[in-house]
Amino acid sequence: MERSVKSERRSVSERRRVSSPHLDRQELAAIFAGGFIGALARAALAQSLVARSYEWPWATFAVNLLGAALLGYFITRLQERLPPSLYRRAFLGTGICGALTTFSTVMVETVEMIEGAHVGLAVAYAAASIAGGLAAVFLTTKLVRRAGLRV
Amino acid sequence: MSFVLLWLAVGVLGGLGAIARFLLDALVSANTGARFPLGTLLVNASGAFALGVLVGVALQGDAYLLAGTAVIGSYTTFSTWMLESHRLAEDGRRRLLAANVALSLVLGVGAAALGRLIGGG
Secondary structure, X not given: OOHHHHHHHHHXXXXXXXXXXXXXXXXXXXXXXXXXXXXXHHHHHHHHOOOOOOOOOHHHHHHHHHHHHHHHHHHHHHHHOOOOOHHXXXXXXXXXXXXXXXXXXXXXXXHHHHHOOOHHHHHHHHHHHHHHHHHHHHHHHHHHHHHOOOO | OOHHHHHHHHHHHHHHHHHHHHHHHHHHHHHOOOOOOHHHHHHHHHHHHHHHHHHHOOOOHHHHHHHHHXXXXXXXXXXXXXXXXXXXXXXXXXXXXXXXXXXXXXXXXXXXXXXXXXXXO
């Protein structure tokens, strides 16, 4: 979540004991639209590239690295290069990148590998996902800052 | 279920999963400090548990595509986990970075394994 959005929400609702965030219908619609697209892309790839517990889950691995790279690109541009836009962030970041990537599937795949006694594969998969994901964010963040990209 | 309807449902459920993630994260973020991305951690751990249950009960085919891949897959997120970790590293908060990576991994694997067990897998 963006820090400024967070602090806005905190100040708006700080008098209540349990704060409930302010809801913006257009923001939710943007998240829904992005989530629709991201989920379709991920599900289509997952359906066409099924991996067994002794195989490298290429579909999940690919969408996660691609989504991390895109999120680093979008968020850095939106925070540092473009005028603030809640809806772009909601559509591109929370919606598309959030739904294109998945954490739960990585965890279940890892558990299945361990259950199937493929512990080395499980460790390699988890490590490669984390290292690859961080590297992807690092690279696209750097790319945006170096290039000084405009709209 | 026809092909078009099935994939339309994948998109709609994926959109709803993304909204659920946003709402829980916003609720958690509004009630906790901004330094540690607790919202994403809770979303991801709870989603890993839920997907574990679906795998445990051996949900397959279109049912798994809709409930697992579409809803829970969209509800949890890998990219935000990585972005928030990267930003912690940039801010020099190495302990929080290590905690965010390790806790997510340990809680995620633990939650998925527990869910799978409870589901009967």
